[in-house]
Amino acid sequence: MLKQIQDIIQSFWQFAKPAFDAPTAYSWQGLARLTLFSFIVAVICWVLGIDWVRDFSSTLGQVFLIFTVQWWGVHYNFKLIPWVTGALVSVLFFGNLTGTIPQAALITWPLFSGVIAVLPDFTDRNLELHSPKPEKRPSIVTLLSTQALISCWLQLLFVIQAWTEDYPALLSDDLDGNVVAIELETRSPQGVEFLNAIAVELETTLVPLSWSEVQKWMQPANREENLTGVVVSAADEQLTPLERALWDVEYQLLNQASGYRLQFTASWNGPQSSVGAPVHRKICQIREAFQAEDDFQTAVVDVECDRAQKLDIPPNSEPNQPVE
Amino acid sequence: MILPISIIAFQIIALLVSITIESFLFRKQLHWTRQDSVQYVTAANLITSVILWLFLFGSEGQLPQWIRFRIISLILFSSSFESFDDIPIDPWIVIGFILTYVLVCFIKIKILDILKVSTQPIEDLSEQDITESDSTFVLRVRLAFSQDDREKNKTVFLGNLLSVIAVLGLMFLQLLFN
Structure with a gap:
């Protein structure tokens, strides 16, 4: 039994090793190591019941994870990485351990993603802040306002949810063609x-x-x-x-x-x-x-x-x- | 959870129509480049949409019940008005519509001013002396709010009017095919 567990851990490590094999400390792999270390500390503290260290380590782990993922995305030129990082930032600020997605996390996700996507225009390679180039400004505004509009649409989902809680009769009406209902129980009028x-x-x-x-x-x-x-x-x-x-x-x-x-x-x-x-x-x-x-x-x-x-x-x- | 695809699809189409009409008009009337007109008009329309949504979210709880029900019907059933006879010609609706129209035009004008000011070299914009105490950002904001280009304002009002007519036309078409 112990041997089997040892084998599983070894094969997992063989699979995950490249992700943690840092060429230098200043690399996304170096951050990935810090992320792993923080989460391991959080798990140990959870087992030992030291709540404040657990919370601190897990928050630190999430912060490292955000930087790791963003750096990895930039390194491999993955264009959609701001939206992945944005989701992680939303969860860091508004997430919880219940497994449900809080309203605030969902609504702020596009906004965080937009800000992360335009950040490179405000910083140079040494992470020093500067104004974006004039020709880039309209596209920055367009991107941010698109994300804000998507946030409004997400907010609309919760407004509709409040309407259906106030007036359940709406749910038994003919909604076909106008809305897509997800996980909605069929109910009598x-x-x-x-x-x-x-x-x-x-x-x-x-x-x-x-x-x-x-x-x-x-x-x-x-x-x-x-x-x-x-x-x-x-x-x-x-x-x-x-x-x-x-x-x-x-x-x-x-x-x-x-x-x-x-x-x-x-x-x-x-x-x-x-x-x-x-x-x-x-x-x-x-x-x-x-x-x-x-x-x-x-x-x-x-x-x-x-x-x-x-x-x-x-x-x-x-x-x-x-x-x- | 209910996803209001119909209203989102309608807004996307309305935005595309408005952006096409207004950017064409800006290019023709103000001789802006194709890229400038599309970029500025897109940003102005998106920001205006966001402001209108925020206004709706902030006020829908306080609105009279019949207006609230119209909005719910429009979003959930795409049926704010079931027939042409059903459209109320209430003076308050007409006043509200005109006020919203003027407000939207004003917001668009200021967004265009801000964008225009923020993308041009500061020396080209200011005829006044640039004082050392003003940061570039403060100066740009001050300049944006003091802009008064009559020709551009007229174009915004006209473009917005044509967009509203086109969007209303789309709504009537939807009503006809319902």
Whole structure:
């Protein structure tokens, strides 16, 4: 086992040796050695639990890594190296050990990259600062402003993320062709989710009541207030605070021989892909039912709702006419 | 995460159209070289776009809800206006549009001044005495802000107007094909 580990380390070293084989101390390989040394110290301190030395060594290691990578890129004339170094600088300033990319790191990446790309125009071979040549200045400004524009587009991603958190209904709209969604879970339309929440709330409210209490609950004098309470509770449960004001919920009591037939319609008045607010409908039946219990028939309240569906026709053109 | 490819693609096309129109106009009207006009106009348009984005990010939380929803619809669904009848002719929108237009022209003029001043030898630019106390940088900034080339300003206003018309034309075309 020990021999195998030794072999693995040896073969890795054979592979990595050229990168650390410094011709002189003043070379990118020399910096690569310092990087490796700093990270080894950080790992040892992590094992020993000396946090401040670990943090210091790992930060120093990252700084050395940035210089190593940049120097390597310049040495091999790799044109895209500022964007690699820029990413490392962003991670150094705004990164963390959670594995996620922080917002600030992503937004500042093009800016850091742009600054690194134009740095050679501001320095000479002895790293002394000077003004860039006049003929180079417009291209420097163009490069930096291009990077700033890309940063704005990246910032837009986070602004959109905030919008979809404020108004989740946006995600269930037709986004095809305008945006590319990455790792987005498929979800039912928010109108359907909202109506389902109303149905659950209605069931929770009515099932514990007796049938006579339900009749009282549904009397015209009480119905409006009671149903509003159900809708408000469902909205609190299902919708974000900003979204609540943008949903219109209407209910109608439809004709039925026995019990009650309630139709809920929910329409979204926020931003949408097509003209006219999308309307979803759900119909709930409220009936008195009898449950057999020890040779007795117990009267219970039964609330049964159909699946919510998107209406292609206006809600008022229902075949079943409302009672009032 | 949602990538708004449609709005980014539209901005790239709008920038290309604006840069083409304005650099052509600058070359014709002000007799700038092809390279100068393309470089300066590109930089001015890019910086203006960045400033407008920053303004949007800073103000979108404070904007009235209906404007905010228009912006969300435009970015997510490319459908700020669903039909020609849907375009509101609100005096505040017209005033806001004119103010933005003037502001954009002013920003572009100053960016062009700064670029022009920063790329020319300082002796060619200043008719005043160069005092020892002024550093070259301070002098260039002072000169950039004191520039008042009427012909160039007129060209910027005209170029910007043509760009806006072209971009609006593109938007209407998009609306037609939707």
